[in-house]
Structures are given as C-alpha cells and as structure tokens.
Amino acid sequence: MHLTCPLWVRRIPKIYRNNDPFYLRNLYLQFSFLFRGRSSRCFRLAEQRVIKAFQHMNAMRAVRKDRFKQLCDERIDAACAQHGIPGKMLIDGLGRMNIQLNRKMLQQLAIYEPYSFKSLTDLVKQYHSELGIVPPNAEPPAPVVTRGLLQSPIVPGNRKFYE
Numbered sequence: 001m002h003l004t005c006p007l008w009v010r011r012i013p014k015i016y017r018n019n020d021p022f023y024l025r026n027l028y029l030q031f032s033f034l035f036r037g038r039s040s041r042c043f044r045l046a047e048q049r050v051i052k053a054f055q056h057m058n059a060m061r062a063v064r065k066d067r068f069k070q071l072c073d074e075r076i077d078a079a080c081a082q083h084g085i086p087g088k089m090l091i092d093g094l095g096r097m098n099i100q101l102n103r104k105m106l107q108q109l110a111i112y113e114p115y116s117f118k119s120l121t122d123l124v125k126q127y128h129s130e131l132g133i134v135p136p137n138a139e140p141p142a143p144v145v146t147r148g149l150l151q152s153p154i155v156p157g158n159r160k161f162y163e
Contacts, residue, residue: 072103079110093124
C-alpha cells in the first residue's frame, strides 16, 4: 500500500466502507500491488486478477491440507513398518488409549525421536495383545520400563532419587 496524503486525509468509518467506491478501488489495488504489468496499476485488470487469485487460493487450501495429510500418513506408515505394526493400527490404538497425538506430531516423533516413537508402538502392541488382536508381521512388544521398576539409577548422578 502506498501511503499518500489522500489516504491519510480520507478516513472512512467502517460502516460506510463496503459502499464507498474509493475504498473498494483502493482495496483491489492494495491486493494487486505485487502483480506484474498493468494489472498492478489498472483497476479493471487488477480487479479481475485479484478475484481469480482469491479463487485459486481458496481451491488450493483444501488441496494443501490433503497433501500434508497424505505426507504425514506416508511417514507414519514407513516408521511403523520398521516396528512391525500398520500405521492405521497405531493411530487407532493411541486413540483408544486416550493418547492424543495428531498426525503431525506422530510424524515428527518418527523422524526426530525414534526411541519415543518405538515406545509408542510398543504401548500400542501391548494394548492390542491384551485385547487379543495380533497385528500382522508383529514381534512381541518390548517390556515397557518405567522409573518405578528400576532398582538403581541409569545415570550415576541421580542416585539421590532412589534412596
């Protein structure tokens, strides 16, 4: 937006902005200031290009969400395949165990925190084995070790917590 004297002088109350031709014309030109050629300066061309850009942006919003969901599912499935459990079973098991992690967080755990992701898959395997559901190509889940089961500290400096 180019700040000029008429823009500073002309302050339009919000109730009149929708019907004011100066305001609408200026609004379209503000949206089109990065377009190339006459469509950034000529109002008729700018109006058409801005409307088309908004239509394209609206259509691409849903596509972008779907593509990101597919990417997250592919990453989760690839990480789950390494641990011998299908990705849908992992997401379903976490939901039934009331562990609320969305797809984005699961795929970030799979990439940056593989040990945490493995512990989640072990929890889901244990949950499904208790229900009697055996996942295909599943190895038995590793026992989950919590701090309460340890007799001595893992790090020698933490001995005071076990006394």
